[in-house]
Amino acid sequence: MKRTLILVLALVTLLAFSACTxxxxxxxxxxxxxxxxxxxxxxxxxxxxxxxxxxAEEAATRARVTAQEADVSYTLVTSTASGMAFxxxxxxxxxxxxxxxxxxxxxxxxxxLINGDGVMHDFAIEELGVQSEQLTSEGxxxxxxxxxxxxxxxxxxxxxxxxxxAGMSGTLLVGSSQEGEAAESEESAQVASVVHNPADxxxxxxxxxxxxxxxxxxxxxxxxxxxxxxxxxxxxFNGTVPGPFIRVRVGDTVELTxxxxxxxMFPHSIDLHAVNGPGGGEVYTQTAPGETTSFTFTALNPGxxxxxxxxxxxxxxxxxxxxxxxxxxxEGGLPEVDREFYVMQGxxxxxxxxxxxxxxxxxxxxxxxxxxxxxxxxxxxxxxTSEENALRAEVGETVRIFFGVGGPNATSSFxxxxxxxxxxxxxxxxTSDPLTNVQTITVPPGGAxxxxxxxxxxxxxxxxxxxxxxxxxxxxxxxxxxGEETVDVFHEGVSDH
Ligand SMILES: [Cu+2]
Numbered sequence: 001m002k003r004t005l006i007l008v009l010a011l012v013t014l015l016a017f018s019a020c021t022x023x024x025x026x027x028x029x030x031x032x033x034x035x036x037x038x039x040x041x042x043x044x045x046x047x048x049x050x051x052x053x054x055x056a057e058e059a060a061t062r063a064r065v066t067a068q069e070a071d072v073s074y075t076l077v078t079s080t081a082s083g084m085a086f087x088x089x090x091x092x093x094x095x096x097x098x099x100x101x102x103x104x105x106x107x108x109x110x111x112x113l114i115n116g117d118g119v120m121h122d123f124a125i126e127e128l129g130v131q132s133e134q135l136t137s138e139g140x141x142x143x144x145x146x147x148x149x150x151x152x153x154x155x156x157x158x159x160x161x162x163x164x165x166a167g168m169s170g171t172l173l174v175g176s177s178q179e180g181e182a183a184e185s186e187e188s189a190q191v192a193s194v195v196h197n198p199a200d201x202x203x204x205x206x207x208x209x210x211x212x213x214x215x216x217x218x219x220x221x222x223x224x225x226x227x228x229x230x231x232x233x234x235x236x237f238n239g240t241v242p243g244p245f246i247r248v249r250v251g252d253t254v255e256l257t258x259x260x261x262x263x264x265m266f267p268h269s270i271d272l273h274a275v276n277g278p279g280g281g282e283v284y285t286q287t288a289p290g291e292t293t294s295f296t297f298t299a300l301n302p303g304x305x306x307x308x309x310x311x312x313x314x315x316x317x318x319x320x321x322x323x324x325x326x327x328x329x330x331e332g333g334l335p336e337v338d339r340e341f342y343v344m345q346g347x348x349x350x351x352x353x354x355x356x357x358x359x360x361x362x363x364x365x366x367x368x369x370x371x372x373x374x375x376x377x378x379x380x381x382x383x384x385t386s387e388e389n390a391l392r393a394e395v396g397e398t399v400r401i402f403f404g405v406g407g408p409n410a411t412s413s414f415x416x417x418x419x420x421x422x423x424x425x426x427x428x429x430x431t432s433d434p435l436t437n438v439q440t441i442t443v444p445p446g447g448a449x450x451x452x453x454x455x456x457x458x459x460x461x462x463x464x465x466x467x468x469x470x471x472x473x474x475x476x477x478x479x480x481x482x483g484e485e486t487v488d489v490f491h492e493g494v495s496d497h
Pocket of ligand 1: 235267268269309310311317322
């Protein structure tokens with residue numbers, strides 16, 4: 001009788017335990033062995049008087065014991081405090097957001113996931129076949145135990161739809177940590193970035209008279225990061241996406257030169273929507289690799305305009321990154337604000353599906369079908385949610401965003417989650433009265449808008465196209481507001497009366 005009970009309970013325990021671990025190939029064989037008689041007896045004694053819950057608890061305890069036997073173990077707590085993230089608990093990673101976890105080849109790794117926010121989450125490493133159970137309630141926890149055989153970098157993430165894109169992603173680094181870090185920094189040194197920092201906006205023109213302004217642009221083709229682990233051969237103005245923010249005033253004479261770099265594979269050109277004249281400048285600027293062209297125009301109409309390459313296939317040149325904004329300030333300039341930002345939306349058509357690592361190639365077929373794999377703010381996935389390129393402001397400040405769509409094809413429904421545009425200038429008409437109190441504004445490809453708002457509450461505000469499927473194809477940005485709230489317009493809970 002006792003023998004049978006032990007076997008049954010051992011089986012239950014193993015089943016419960018295997019539910020918390022990974023597919024067999026990733027598990028160290030030692031965990032496939034039967035528990036020792038003493039271990040099984042302990043389990044049996046504990047469970048004889050207990051209900052099913054206690055058995056599950058016992059299994060969890062056993063998982064914890066196993067985790068203690070692992071060569072390396074980490075604890076991650078889920079958080080939705082500021083975007084979605086895993087936060088390290090204990091040891092070197094304590095308090096770190098999406099910490100880099102390290103292990104050596106051959107190590108048994110135990111990851112304990114604790115639900116810290118009451119939102120359903122899990123933990124997965126696709127390349128290693130690691131998949132935890134889903135945690136549904138706050139305080140719930142699970143442990144996955146697996147063996148890593150090969151050195152390398154593996155992405156861990158939450159596999160619930162959209163959570164990875166919302167920020168629940170980090171790196172498991174396998175291999176000598178120092179070598180790994182060296183390799184990592186070497187790798188990041190090798191991969192260029194085209195991201196245009198949104199705070200990189202020239203000073204306002206203000207109240208000066210018309211003058212002659214010289215603008216020098218360089219068409220540059222370069223391989224750079226499209227997403228974590230994915231590169232793309234961009235075509236750019238001056239090496240960034242979008243290209244430089246050109247700022248002049250109405251009546252200015254603009255002398256523009258375009259140099260196409262020597263190593264380029266393709267001719268390039270420019271069409272500025274601020275120009276009155278055939279092709280917007282394109283007719284004078286079809287520029288072969290290694291050559292320079294120029295033309296001069298007078299800015300007659302104030303407004304915020306898109307410029308882009310206009311060499312066939314124009315849509316391809318735009319998609320690859322050749323677009324930017326030119327602001328023609330009205331006489332007397334724009335009203336003063338505390339912060340100005342420059343953000344542009346684009347979409348990329350790649351042969352490889354969204355998220356596939358390696359080099360992504362342009363797909364003409366997907367472009368003609370208008371089925372992009374990637375949507376970006378300022379050139380790359382995660383560009384404006386990163387530490388260095390997020391938009392930053394202080395509570396109480398007035399923020400202005402110059403927002404344009406390079407496209408080439410998708411119309412944006414531009415929205416900032418948690419904010420209302422106090423003033424929005426539809427189609428970037430700066431000489432019409434703005435609309436007031438706008439939630440979302442339509443911006444067509446080859447079009448722009450200017451929006452302004454004041455920040456009342458600290459925290460992270462997320463920039464999106466409210467066609468929200470696109471968030472899962474890379475389209476999101478962060479505006480981080482720091483400081484004390486200016487007025488109490490927002491807090492958790494309700495009053496007692
Ligand atoms: Cu071009």
